[in-house]
Amino acid sequence: MLEGYQRNGAFDELIDGSGVPRYRGLASRLNTLNFTDLAVRQKTAEEHLREKGITFAVYGHSDGTEKVWPFDVVPRAIPSAEWNQVERGLQQRIRALNLFLDDVYGPKHILNDGTVPRELVLTAKTYRPVCEGFRPPKGVWTHITGTDLVRDKDGAIYVLEDNLRCPSGVSYVLENRELMKRVLPEVFLGASIAPVEHYPEQLLKTLVQTAPQTADRPTAVLLSPGIYNSAYFEHSFLAQQMGIELVFGPDLVVADGYVQMRTTTGLQRVDVIYRRIDDDFLDPKCFREDSVLGVPGLMEVYKAGRVTLANAPGTGVADDKAVYAYVPKIIKYYLGEDAILPNVPTYICDEPAECDYVLSHLHELVVKPTNESGGYGLLMGPTASQAERDACAAAIRANPRNWIGQPMLTLSTVPTVIGDGLVPRHVDLRPFILYGDDIFVLPGGLTRVALREGSMIVNSSQGGGSKDTWVMLNELAT
Amino acid sequence: MLSRVANCIYWMNRYIERAENVARFVDVNQSISLGGTPQWAPLVYASGDEELFSKHYGEFSTENVLRFLLFDEQNPNSILSCAKYARENARTIREILSVSLWESINRFYLRVRDGMAHSDAVLQNPHQFLERVKRSSHQVIGVTEATLSHGEAWHFARVGQLLERADKTSRILDVKYFILLPAASHVGSTLDVVQWSALLESTSALHAYRKTFGRIEPKSVAQFLILDRNFPRALRFCVVQAQASLHEITGTPIGEITSPVTERFAALRTQLRQTTINDIFNQGLHEFIDGFQDSVNGLGSEIFSAFFDTKPIETTDVASDQKISESSFSQTQTQS
Known part of the structure; x- marks a missing residue:
C-alpha cells in the first residue's frame, strides 16, 4: 500500500529520505491492506463517529452546528527515545512557566531585573492585575497544558505555542485510539504502543491534589459554556469519564462564602472547578460584566482560597506570543538549565528593529497576533496576496505590541488517505501535560493533520483532521 | 443531582415518548x-x-397533516422536532447518560433525519417510517432500563416518560371520539369493531385486551x-x-403528602381507583379526557416548581443584584 507513496520534500514521519520506512513493522502491517480495505475501514470509522455523535461545532458554519471530527486511519508514530526527550522538555517548560507566573503575580523579580521587559508583560491583555498577590494551592497555575509542537525540514522538534489557558483536544486522543482498535486491529499486532487510556484518572487526581487545603473530600466539577461551544463534546466526555458533574454558569452560585451548585435537594459545595471558559467570562463582577456564562462573585471566593480554578485565572500572560519568545530565558532564569525543546525563532514587533525586519520580510514570514488562538488572524506571508500583506503591515504599524513574526516552517508529513491514495499531509503534535503533585505527560498527544494539499493550517476550525499518535515502545526508528 | 440535569432528563424522555406517540x-x-373516508x-x-x-397549511389533506406531524420543524410537536429536542437535551447532559443510551438517542435522531x-x-407510505420511530423509542427505553x-x-x-404517555394515550382515545362523533349510528357495526381494533393495535394493546375482555366493545x-x-x-x-418514582425521588412513602406535587399525585390516583367506566361515559368520555389532561399538566407544573425551578438565590453578598436568567433552563421545552 505504501508502494506508490511520494514524499513532498518535507520531513516524513513514516518514510525516510531514501524511501525506507522508519518503522518496518508498522509499514509492513500497513502493506497487508489494500486501498479497497482501507476505504472500507475509513468509511466504518466515519460511520462510527456519526453514530457516537463525536462532533465539534464550527462558529459561523451554516450546515447545522456540528461537524463530525475528521479522522485519518494511518497513525503517526514517534520512537520512544525521542519521546522521552520531548517529555523531559515539556516537564522542564511547564515547571519554569509556573515559576514565572508565581513571580509575575508575586515579587516580579524577573521583571525588576529586566530579564523579561516589564512593559511586555504588564501590557499583555491577558495579564490580570486582580491575581496579584495570590498564589494558587501548591503553586500550580497551569493544571492542564496542551503544548503545540512541530517538526521542521531539518527533523528537529520545536515548540510552536504553549496553550496554557483552556487547551482542548485530549478527548480526541482517547477516541482516536479507541476507534483505531476497532477499525484497524491488525495494524496493532506485534506493536507495543504506550497507552493513553488513563488520562481521565490522571486528570481527576490532578484536580483533587490541587483542591483547597480545607476541603476534606473535595468535589470537582467541569464548568462548560454550553452545548454550542466548539469543544462541548470534550467537556461532556471528560466529565463522564471522571464521573464529575458537568455544570453551566447558572448551575453555580456563591452562597455562604463558597461556590455551590443547585441540586434537586438544595445547594452543594464545590471545591475544584475545571473551567473550560475563558478568564473574561468567569465572573461578571470581576471581568466582563455582560457574561452570562460565569458565576457572579466567583473570583472573591477564589482569592479567599475556598475554591480552586483549573487552570488558574491569569495564565494567559505566559502563553502570550510575545512572551513566548522569552521562554528559553525564563527556563534558564528559574531552573539554571538550557531549554531542552527549542523555540521557533520569533521577531517581536514591539522591538523596533525586529518590527522593521518583519515589515520588510512579510513575504517570507508567518505573522501572528499575540493573543489569538485557533489559527485566527494569521498571515501566511509566502501565500498571501499583496493586499493581505498590506493590510497586515498596516495592522502591525497601528499596534506593534499585538504582533510577532516567525520564519515559515515546513511541517513534517504523514501518509494520509485522500481519495483512493496515500499522500503526504502536514501535521503538528499537541501533547497534554498535567500538573498536580508532579508533572505528568500523556504519551503521544493529538496529531492534527491539514487535509488540503500543501496546507500547513491544521486547526479543526479550518479544515484539519486528526490521527492516532503512537509512542512506539518496542520498535526502533531506523 | 443538578436541577438543570433533572429537568433535561425529564424532558428528554418526554420528547422520546411524544415522538413515539405521534x-x-x-x-x-x-x-x-x-377503506373509509380519510379524516x-x-x-x-x-x-x-x-x-x-x-397558519401554515390551511387544508387538512393527508399530505399536509402528515408533513405537519412528521417533518415540520415549525411544529414543536412534530416527530422531527421531538427527536431534535430529545437529542438536544441528551447532549446537554451527555455526561450522566450511559454511553449506549446517548448513542441510541443519537441514532433515533439520525433515523428521523x-x-x-x-x-x-x-x-406516500409512512408505515415503515412510523414503525422505525416506534422501534427506536423502544430501544431507548430498553437501553435506559x-x-x-x-x-x-x-x-x-x-416520571417524564409516564406522564407524557398517559397524556398521549388519552389523546389517542380522543381521536376515536372525534371520528365517531358524526356517525353515532355506526356503534356496534363491523366498521366500528375494525376501528376500535385499530385503536388497540396502535397502542400495542390488542392482545392484552383480548386476554382481559375477549370481545371488542x-x-x-x-x-x-x-x-x-x-x-x-x-x-x-x-x-x-x-x-412511585416521584416518591423514590423525595424519599417518602407512597401516598404521604408532603408537598403540592405529592398531593396532586395522590388525588389523581384516588380518582382513577374510584371511578368506574360507567361514571366516565355518563360524564362524557371527551370531558373526562379533558379533565385528565388538565391534571397531568398540573402535575407537570408542580414538578417543575418542586425540582427544576432555579429561583434566584439570596447571596451573602449584599451588593449582588444579579438575577439568574431562567431562559437557559426552559429554552428546549415546549408543552402541548
Whole structure:
C-alpha cells in the first residue's frame, strides 16, 4: 500500500529520505491492506463517529452546528527515545512557566531585573492585575497544558505555542485510539504502543491534589459554556469519564462564602472547578460584566482560597506570543538549565528593529497576533496576496505590541488517505501535560493533520483532521 | 443531582415518548382511514396544534397533516422536532447518560433525519417510517432500563416518560371520539369493531385486551386504556408508576403528602381507583379526557416548581443584584 507513496520534500514521519520506512513493522502491517480495505475501514470509522455523535461545532458554519471530527486511519508514530526527550522538555517548560507566573503575580523579580521587559508583560491583555498577590494551592497555575509542537525540514522538534489557558483536544486522543482498535486491529499486532487510556484518572487526581487545603473530600466539577461551544463534546466526555458533574454558569452560585451548585435537594459545595471558559467570562463582577456564562462573585471566593480554578485565572500572560519568545530565558532564569525543546525563532514587533525586519520580510514570514488562538488572524506571508500583506503591515504599524513574526516552517508529513491514495499531509503534535503533585505527560498527544494539499493550517476550525499518535515502545526508528 | 440535569432528563424522555406517540396517532388514523373516508383533521385537533396548522397549511389533506406531524420543524410537536429536542437535551447532559443510551438517542435522531431526507416517499407510505420511530423509542427505553442506574436520574426520566404517555394515550382515545362523533349510528357495526381494533393495535394493546375482555366493545376498550392497572400504556398504570418514582425521588412513602406535587399525585390516583367506566361515559368520555389532561399538566407544573425551578438565590453578598436568567433552563421545552 505504501508502494506508490511520494514524499513532498518535507520531513516524513513514516518514510525516510531514501524511501525506507522508519518503522518496518508498522509499514509492513500497513502493506497487508489494500486501498479497497482501507476505504472500507475509513468509511466504518466515519460511520462510527456519526453514530457516537463525536462532533465539534464550527462558529459561523451554516450546515447545522456540528461537524463530525475528521479522522485519518494511518497513525503517526514517534520512537520512544525521542519521546522521552520531548517529555523531559515539556516537564522542564511547564515547571519554569509556573515559576514565572508565581513571580509575575508575586515579587516580579524577573521583571525588576529586566530579564523579561516589564512593559511586555504588564501590557499583555491577558495579564490580570486582580491575581496579584495570590498564589494558587501548591503553586500550580497551569493544571492542564496542551503544548503545540512541530517538526521542521531539518527533523528537529520545536515548540510552536504553549496553550496554557483552556487547551482542548485530549478527548480526541482517547477516541482516536479507541476507534483505531476497532477499525484497524491488525495494524496493532506485534506493536507495543504506550497507552493513553488513563488520562481521565490522571486528570481527576490532578484536580483533587490541587483542591483547597480545607476541603476534606473535595468535589470537582467541569464548568462548560454550553452545548454550542466548539469543544462541548470534550467537556461532556471528560466529565463522564471522571464521573464529575458537568455544570453551566447558572448551575453555580456563591452562597455562604463558597461556590455551590443547585441540586434537586438544595445547594452543594464545590471545591475544584475545571473551567473550560475563558478568564473574561468567569465572573461578571470581576471581568466582563455582560457574561452570562460565569458565576457572579466567583473570583472573591477564589482569592479567599475556598475554591480552586483549573487552570488558574491569569495564565494567559505566559502563553502570550510575545512572551513566548522569552521562554528559553525564563527556563534558564528559574531552573539554571538550557531549554531542552527549542523555540521557533520569533521577531517581536514591539522591538523596533525586529518590527522593521518583519515589515520588510512579510513575504517570507508567518505573522501572528499575540493573543489569538485557533489559527485566527494569521498571515501566511509566502501565500498571501499583496493586499493581505498590506493590510497586515498596516495592522502591525497601528499596534506593534499585538504582533510577532516567525520564519515559515515546513511541517513534517504523514501518509494520509485522500481519495483512493496515500499522500503526504502536514501535521503538528499537541501533547497534554498535567500538573498536580508532579508533572505528568500523556504519551503521544493529538496529531492534527491539514487535509488540503500543501496546507500547513491544521486547526479543526479550518479544515484539519486528526490521527492516532503512537509512542512506539518496542520498535526502533531506523 | 443538578436541577438543570433533572429537568433535561425529564424532558428528554418526554420528547422520546411524544415522538413515539405521534407515530402511533398517525398509524391508527392511517388504518382507520383505509377503506373509509380519510379524516385527518381530528388528528390535528387532538394534538391541540390546530392554530399553528391553519397558519401554515390551511387544508387538512393527508399530505399536509402528515408533513405537519412528521417533518415540520415549525411544529414543536412534530416527530422531527421531538427527536431534535430529545437529542438536544441528551447532549446537554451527555455526561450522566450511559454511553449506549446517548448513542441510541443519537441514532433515533439520525433515523428521523434520514426519513426527512426522503420525505416524499415517506409521506406516500409512512408505515415503515412510523414503525422505525416506534422501534427506536423502544430501544431507548430498553437501553435506559438496562444501562442506566435506577437512581434519581432514572426516576426523573421515568416520571417524564409516564406522564407524557398517559397524556398521549388519552389523546389517542380522543381521536376515536372525534371520528365517531358524526356517525353515532355506526356503534356496534363491523366498521366500528375494525376501528376500535385499530385503536388497540396502535397502542400495542390488542392482545392484552383480548386476554382481559375477549370481545371488542367500545366501553371495554375505554375501560382497558383508562383504568387497567397492569397495561403499561393505560392511564392508571402510568399515574401509579409515576407516583412511585416521584416518591423514590423525595424519599417518602407512597401516598404521604408532603408537598403540592405529592398531593396532586395522590388525588389523581384516588380518582382513577374510584371511578368506574360507567361514571366516565355518563360524564362524557371527551370531558373526562379533558379533565385528565388538565391534571397531568398540573402535575407537570408542580414538578417543575418542586425540582427544576432555579429561583434566584439570596447571596451573602449584599451588593449582588444579579438575577439568574431562567431562559437557559426552559429554552428546549415546549408543552402541548
